Amino acid sequence: MTIRSYLIIASAAAALAALAIAAPVRAGGDKIAFPESHEAGVLFTTVDRADNKQFREFYASAAALDAAKKGEPLPSGTVITMRQYAAKLDAQGNPEKDANGRFLKGNLIGYAIMEKRTGWGSEYPDNVRNGEWEYQAFKPDKTVNTAANLGACFNCHKPLDKQDYVYLYDKMKAAAK
Numbered sequence: 001m002t003i004r005s006y007l008i009i010a011s012a013a014a015a016l017a018a019l020a021i022a023a024p025v026r027a028g029g030d031k032i033a034f035p036e037s038h039e040a041g042v043l044f045t046t047v048d049r050a051d052n053k054q055f056r057e058f059y060a061s062a063a064a065l066d067a068a069k070k071g072e073p074l075p076s077g078t079v080i081t082m083r084q085y086a087a088k089l090d091a092q093g094n095p096e097k098d099a100n101g102r103f104l105k106g107n108l109i110g111y112a113i114m115e116k117r118t119g120w121g122s123e124y125p126d127n128v129r130n131g132e133w134e135y136q137a138f139k140p141d142k143t144v145n146t147a148a149n150l151g152a153c154f155n156c157h158k159p160l161d162k163q164d165y166v167y168l169y170d171k172m173k174a175a176a177k
């Protein structure tokens with residue numbers, strides 16, 4: 001075999017391997033249906049993101065907040081909904097602030113969801129898997145945002161394994177009744 005044909009075969013094999021890793025993550029996200037009733041849960045905190053000029057709202061069930069308060073993993077069936085809004089900008093393009101110094105919400109630009117259910121995640125290798133969590137992104141019209149990189153969701157949340165892969169675990173704890 002020439003070096004050139006070896007390289008072509010090797011790079012094709014690498015591309016296939018990358019697909020094999022990306023594909024299950026993409027399919028896993030399809031388990032998540034748009035959480036139509038998220039507003040019936042608790043709006044447990046909001047976050048101003050200066051880096052991408054977003055204002056975000058976070059919703060979860062009272063049962064999930066109760067589990068966080070006890071320091072337990074969140075129960076099967078937990079859905080955490082992030083509503084992403086563009087921050088309102090001033091004439092210079094900087095986020096406007098309210099009397100408390102918080103961003104003001106402009107247009108809804110999307111949703112990021114994480115959901116866990118007993119048995120989910122078992123098809124992933126350990127270096128990908130985040131317990132029983134799956135991730136999905138939706139557009140403002142509630143259809144799946146197929147441009148989202150769901151592998152990145154797993155990757156960035158993975159270091160939070162001591163608090164069930166949830167960044168805002170302490171905010172959930174604080175919001176429990």
Ligand code: HEC
Pocket residue numbers: 047049056058080081082112113114135136137148149150152153154156157165166167168169
């Ligand atoms: C680069 C790191 C990063 C990536 C990639 C990422 N997240 Fe997060 N995520 C965060 C951080 C940090 C927070 C805390 C809230 C904030 O800053 O907006 C968060 C919070 C969340 C929350 C609220 C629960 C929690 O963990 O606090 C959900 C739901 C969520 N992300 C879903 C997703 C989804 C779905 C994706 C992929 C489409 C994703 N995230 C990708 C960093 C990330």
